[in-house]
Amino acid sequence: MKIENKNFDGTVIHQEPLTHIMEKNGFVLGSQWDYERMTFDYKINSTLKNxxxxxxxxxxxxxxxxxxxxxxxxxxxxYLGTHYYPHGVEYGxxxxxxxxxxxxxxRVIQKLGDDLQKYMETH
Known part of the structure; x- marks a missing residue:
């Protein structure tokens, strides 16, 4: 599920401060990065089993x-996805x-957007 109309879509920022801001907000750099792309994931636990x-x-x-x-x-x-153990993440x-x-x-997106905006305003 895409999360539309968020205030940081299209933001351009250097990698190191981006990584710092993302980690500060609870995101983890995904292991599926390559030379041209990065992904950051934020885990949200569920009361549902698996x-x-x-x-x-x-x-x-x-x-x-x-x-x-x-x-x-x-x-x-x-975007938001659901991980069904042991099958994987569905983003449909x-x-x-x-x-x-x-x-x-x-709440997470709003705080992240605020932090990115503050950084952009001062750099």
């Missing part, structure tokens, strides 16, 4: 190299999410 939700923020390098931590990253629209539009998960996503 179900976990993940908020993902992806970015693409528009300059430099992610592997050398020298990239300039353009953030993309965040057919997924349904409890309201408490959607509320948590809104």
């Amino acid at each position: 179900v976990t939700y993940y908020l993902r923020v992806a970015g693409e390098a528009i300059e430099g190299d992610v592997d050398f931590k020298s990239a300039v990253i353009r953030l993309k629209e965040p 539009e057919d997924e349904e999410y409890p309201q408490q998960v959607l509320d948590k996503v809104d």
Whole structure:
């Protein structure tokens, strides 16, 4: 599920401060990065057995190299997925999410957007 109309979609930022801001907000750099793309995941636990939700923020390098931590990253629209153990994460539009998960996503995205905006204003 894409999380639309968020204030940081399209933000352009250097990789190192981006990583710091993401980690400060509870995101973990995904292991599926490559030389041109990065993903950050935020884990949201569920009361349902064997179900976990993940908020993902992806970015693409528009300059430099992610592997050398020298990239300039353009953030993309965040999206939400459900991990069904042991099958994997589903990001389909057919997924349904409890309201408490959607509320948590809104709070996390708002705080992340605020932190990114503060950084951009001072640099």
